[in-house]
Amino acid sequence: MAYQTIVEDNIDILVVGAGLGGTGAAWEARFWGQDKKIVIAEKANIDRSGAVAQGLYAINCYMGTRWGENNPEDHVRYARIDLMGLVREDLLFDMARHVDSTVHQFEEWGLPIMKDPKTGHYMREGRWQIMIHGESYKPIVAEAAKKSADKVFNRICVTHLLMDESRPNRVAGAVGFNVRTGNYHVFKSKTVICGAGGASNIFKPRSTGEGAGRTWYAPWSSASAYGLMINAGAKMTQMENRIVLARFKDGYGPVGAYFLHLKTYTQNALGEEYESKWFPALQVPSASTSARATTTSSSRRPWCAARAAPPTSSSRARRAKGRAAPGTRPGHPRPHTGS
Amino acid sequence: MPTFVYMTRCDGCGHCVDICPSDIMHIDPTYRRAYNIEPNMCWECYSCVKACPQHAIDVRGYADFAPLGHSVRVDRDERKGTIAWRIKFRDGTEKNFLSPITTKPWGTAIPKLAEVPAPSEEIRNSQLLYNEPKWIRMDEGGLRTLKDAGLTLKQGVYY
Numbered sequence: 001m002a003y004q005t006i007v008e009d010n011i012d013i014l015v016v017g018a019g020l021g022g023t024g025a026a027w028e029a030r031f032w033g034q035d036k037k038i039v040i041a042e043k044a045n046i047d048r049s050g051a052v053a054q055g056l057y058a059i060n061c062y063m064g065t066r067w068g069e070n071n072p073e074d075h076v077r078y079a080r081i082d083l084m085g086l087v088r089e090d091l092l093f094d095m096a097r098h099v100d101s102t103v104h105q106f107e108e109w110g111l112p113i114m115k116d117p118k119t120g121h122y123m124r125e126g127r128w129q130i131m132i133h134g135e136s137y138k139p140i141v142a143e144a145a146k147k148s149a150d151k152v153f154n155r156i157c158v159t160h161l162l163m164d165e166s167r168p169n170r171v172a173g174a175v176g177f178n179v180r181t182g183n184y185h186v187f188k189s190k191t192v193i194c195g196a197g198g199a200s201n202i203f204k205p206r207s208t209g210e211g212a213g214r215t216w217y218a219p220w221s222s223a224s225a226y227g228l229m230i231n232a233g234a235k236m237t238q239m240e241n242r243i244v245l246a247r248f249k250d251g252y253g254p255v256g257a258y259f260l261h262l263k264t265y266t267q268n269a270l271g272e273e274y275e276s277k278w279f280p281a282l283q284v285p286s287a288s289t290s291a292r293a294t295t296t297s298s299s300r301r302p303w304c305a306a307r308a309a310p311p312t313s314s315s316r317a318r319r320a321k322g323r324a325a326p327g328t329r330p331g332h333p334r335p336h337t338g339s
Numbered sequence: 340m341p342t343f344v345y346m347t348r349c350d351g352c353g354h355c356v357d358i359c360p361s362d363i364m365h366i367d368p369t370y371r372r373a374y375n376i377e378p379n380m381c382w383e384c385y386s387c388v389k390a391c392p393q394h395a396i397d398v399r400g401y402a403d404f405a406p407l408g409h410s411v412r413v414d415r416d417e418r419k420g421t422i423a424w425r426i427k428f429r430d431g432t433e434k435n436f437l438s439p440i441t442t443k444p445w446g447t448a449i450p451k452l453a454e455v456p457a458p459s460e461e462i463r464n465s466q467l468l469y470n471e472p473k474w475i476r477m478d479e480g481g482l483r484t485l486k487d488a489g490l491t492l493k494q495g496v497y498y
Contacts, residue, residue, distance in 0.1 A: 027452065027469075028468060028469055030452040030453055031452045031455070031458065031469040032458060032463070032469075034452065034453050034457055035453075044359070044360040044361075044362065045357060045358050045359075045360070047358065048358050048359075048360050048384070048386040048390075049360045050360070053360045053382070053384045053386055054382070054383075054384035054385055054386065065475070065483070066475065066476045071483065071488065072483050072488070073488050073490055073492075076492065088495070088496065089492035089493045089494075090492050090493070090494045090495065093485065093490075093492055097482060097483040097484075098468055098471070098482075100475050100476070101468065101470065101471050101472075101474035101475045101476075102468075104474045104475070104476055105470065105474055107442075108448065108474075109443070109448050109449050110420075110441035110442045110443035110445075110448045110449075111441070111442070112438075112439040112440070112441065112442050133438045133439050133440065135415070135422045135438060135440045136415075136417075136422075136440035136441055140441065140449075143446060143449050144449045147449055147450075147451045147452075148451075148452055148453075155362070179362055180362070209401065209402070210341075210378070210379070210401035210402050218360070218382055218384075219361060219379075219380050219381075219382050220360055220361045220362075220380070220382070237496045238496070
């Protein structure tokens with residue numbers, strides 16, 4: 001069988017992977033470079049690809065700064081505590097301060113967002129989540145990307161980034177293949193935005209038969225984001241936290257749904273309830289406490305006051321009470337039950 | 340819960356092949372009907388089920404532990420901007436759901452950014468993204484900065 005080599009040259013911005021991140025990158029890139037040649041290479045069909053292919057019923061991160069609900073620094077604190085301090089605070093802050101305008105943009109594009117009939121605010125499921133009718137989340141952002149890109153190559157799996165011949169340590173394009181035809185695709189580009197996916201199915205589950213390997217996350221995430229970048233010489237950071245979202249029987253939520261709805265807890269290999277053990281230490285912010293206190297208006301955001309209080313406060317006690325299993329002391333080693 | 344195809348309803352049009360993110364909906368070369376070539380790699384994302392004009396694709400439970408005999412039917416209509424679900428349980432219970440998929444006429448609400456006014460030099464040198472600070476929708480103030488939050492955050496990887 002004769003495979004073709006197809007070269008796409010003179011690209012200014014190549015977007016590898018058109019999930020929610022890649023589509024957004026193409027859209028934003030078009031504004032800043034209106035006369036640039038923007039090309040998208042996507043492994044599946046851009047209309048339904050990536051982790052939001054099937055839609056999503058919530059936007060998991062919305063500050064609500066305009067209603068005084070949260071500020072970006074509140075989100076940095078939350079993420080730092082959630083991930084045991086192993087976070088890039090600067091990146092978190094930057095993402096958090098831009099996320100609201102992104103969500104407002106989605107609403108402008110027609111994404112149905114549920115609203116509280118009394119206040120007119122977006123309806124919340126948790127402190128950070130808002131509820132949406134998100135069946136067409138991906139087709140909507142795909143439309144934005146298709147209107148922004150000069151060309152969209154569907155069914156191209158990018159396998160390697162190309163390095164610049166003359167300038168060291170600079171990426172000059174990418175190569176990949178069409179998963180249907182096997183044709184070899186070469187993209188020569190001044191800039192490459194890697195929006196590829198993470199890795200699913202790294203760990204073998206205990207379940208067998210058809211239930212084996214059922215992760216909440218998309219099975220087509222083939223670790224391109226890591227493979228492409230590592231091969232190009234990128235330094236990998238932020239890899240200490242891995243999220244392994246097993247699904248539980250008869251449900252379609254990740255195990256995080258257990259925490260949310262069934263008030264369960266997690267423990268480490270030593271049987272410690274590590275979240276409550278380390279919570280007080282993590283509450284101490286990296287920046288000066290006084291500076292944060294002045295920016296957090298407790299009257300507008302009552303939970304901020306509760307969270308900032310020492311761990312013996314009522315909110316902490318309530319949390320602990322809800323989590324402790326009957327007949328066990330908090331922090332008491334429990335037999336490892338698996339997860 | 341992988342997909343399967345009712346072969347009497349499928350006419351081999353290939354919409355499911357076109358849309359499947361996992362690339363596992365293929366056309367059988369002999370029967371000219373679609374089938375799921377690798378149920379283990381099916382995410383049950385319903386992309387093919389929604390795309391099928393003949394409603395020939397359904398999703399089943401895992402053969403080894405989920406009871407069979409239910410059905411989940413879906414009708415997605417971009418023109419009406421709705422998605423309708425009909426869920427039939429094994430005992431005959433039926434549930435119907437109707438949800439919006441968009442609040443605007445489909446395909447009209449998103450502008451072409453190549454045609455909007457170009458960003459000024461001032462905006463280019465700012466920290467703002469497209470349509471910010473307008474779309475942050477703050478009545479007072481614009482984009483939050485570390486300075487006006489009175490914060491210093493740790494930069495980069497510090498641990």
